[in-house]
Amino acid sequence: MSYDINKIRSYFPVLNQQVYSKPLVYLDSAASTQKPVQVLEAEKRLHNEYYGNIHRAAHYMADKATADFEVVRNQVKLFINASSTEEIIFTKGTTESVNLVAFSFGERFISEGDEIIVSEMEHHSNIVPWQLMAERKKAIIKVLPFNDKGELLIDKLDELITPRTKILTVAHISNVLGTVNPIKEIITKAHQKNVAVFIDGAQGFQHSVVDVKNLDADFYAFSAHKAYGPNGVGILYGKKFWLEQMPPYQGGGEMISEVTFSGTTFNELPYKFEAGTPNITSVIAFGATLDLLQEVGLGNITAWEEKIIKLATNELKKINEVRSYGEASKKSGVISFNHNKIHPYDLGMLLDKTGVAVRTGHHCADPVMQHFNIPGTVRISFGMYTSEEDIALFIQNLKRIITMF
Ligand code: PMP
Numbered sequence: 089m090s091y092d093i094n095k096i097r098s099y100f101p102v103l104n105q106q107v108y109s110k111p112l113v114y115l116d117s118a119a120s121t122q123k124p125v126q127v128l129e130a131e132k133r134l135h136n137e138y139y140g141n142i143h144r145a146a147h148y149m150a151d152k153a154t155a156d157f158e159v160v161r162n163q164v165k166l167f168i169n170a171s172s173t174e175e176i177i178f179t180k181g182t183t184e185s186v187n188l189v190a191f192s193f194g195e196r197f198i199s200e201g202d203e204i205i206v207s208e209m210e211h212h213s214n215i216v217p218w219q220l221m222a223e224r225k226k227a228i229i230k231v232l233p234f235n236d237k238g239e240l241l242i243d244k245l246d247e248l249i250t251p252r253t254k255i256l257t258v259a260h261i262s263n264v265l266g267t268v269n270p271i272k273e274i275i276t277k278a279h280q281k282n283v284a285v286f287i288d289g290a291q292g293f294q295h296s297v298v299d300v301k302n303l304d305a306d307f308y309a310f311s312a313h314k315a316y317g318p319n320g321v322g323i324l325y326g327k328k329f330w331l332e333q334m335p336p337y338q339g340g341g342e343m344i345s346e347v348t349f350s351g352t353t354f355n356e357l358p359y360k361f362e363a364g365t366p367n368i369t370s371v372i373a374f375g376a377t378l379d380l381l382q383e384v385g386l387g388n389i390t391a392w393e394e395k396i397i398k399l400a401t402n403e404l405k406k407i408n409e410v411r412s413y414g415e416a417s418k419k420s421g422v423i424s425f426n427h428n429k430i431h432p433y434d435l436g437m438l439l440d441k442t443g444v445a446v447r448t449g450h451h452c453a454d455p456v457m458q459h460f461n462i463p464g465t466v467r468i469s470f471g472m473y474t475s476e477e478d479i480a481l482f483i484q485n486l487k488r489i490i491t492m493f
Pocket of ligand 1: 180259
């Protein structure tokens with residue numbers, strides 16, 4: 089495979105630095121990825137040349153900014169193979185996308201006694217909005233469990249889905265266990281019983297080719313900042329069939345067609361769900377991310393990251409005192425682990441002092457911690473720029489800390 093890791097890393101100069109006089113090893117991409125120069129340049133170009141508020145443009149700069157904003161919507165559409173740009177909604181992140189669907193789908197389709205299935209390995213962002221909706225609508229949350237390897241017990245869906253089940257929500261890839269869930273199989277199973285499916289792709293989009301048409305996903309959400317894009321932008325894909333029937337989530341400018349004090353009519357899709365001025369700069373700069381992903385090839389990135397995760401998994405296995413959580417047959421993006429004596433917070437802090445940036449804690453997935461009866465883990469996570477040297481340095485420093493302890 090020809091994957092030019094040095095060329096890719098040259099797009100991310102921030103990686104080439106020392107912290108505490110040690111070479112930086114950035115293993116926290118699941119929290120947020122670093123941004124390539126292409127994104128920073130796109131932001132600069134916009135502000136130097138043509139920044140203006142979008143839509144309803146009455147002058148050159150606003151017109152150009154509007155055009156570029158809509159170009160990115162089309163890029164996203166093509167990237168995930170949606171049917172139309174009406175199905176691409178810009179939000180501020182995956183969290184807002186989940187809240188939007190939980191609220192709006194809930195308002196239209198959920199009644200007292202209806203059921204929502206949430207997997208046990210979800211991030212809090214994909215649990216709490218559904219709980220809030222369930223409380224409001226007097227609906228019931230049911231949990232799709234996973235086994236100790238970190239694999240969802242898909243067969244349980246046969247008994248979990250009842251005629252009252254309206255929607256099922258599941259992560260594409262777990263942010264703690266790294267499990268790549270069989271989302272196509274889950275969607276097929278759910279659709280056989282007329283249950284809609286929401287996919288939390290916050291850890292999915294950047295690690296695997298996403299084709300919403302092939303998946304037949306009803307909703308797929310992800311965050312630009314976890315996929316080498318700027319902060320403050322989320323993408324929500326929703327099937328037109330659902331979005332057309334769902335009421336607006338927030339009221340304000342842009343989402344209306346006409347406002348009078350006797351009543352308001354709403355704008356067409358996707359604008360019905362985009363109240364107020366969006367994050368113009370970040371959406372436009374996200375276009376540069378998509379160009380980069382296209383240039384490198386998401387398939388190539390997936391293959392490279394597979395090599396990296398295998399390397400790290402094998403090296404960690406050689407350290408007797410370390411236990412990893414999540415041994416699904418298909419994993420991507422992250423490895424969570426603990427040392428049998430060192431608290432994850434201490435280990436994270438010590439690794440930081442060696443230049444290795446990791447994340448520690450519950451990773452906003454308390455139910456996963458409860459499953460394994462642990463307070464937290466150390467999590468290393470990868471991106472397109474993670475090198476074999478990064479893994480070697482991480483393992484070397486980890487071993488040194490363990491010996492010191
Ligand atoms: N879901 C998963 C699986 C995540 O990993 C995250 C981010 N940690 C989120 C949802 C929330 O994403 P954001 O903070 O970008 O809204």
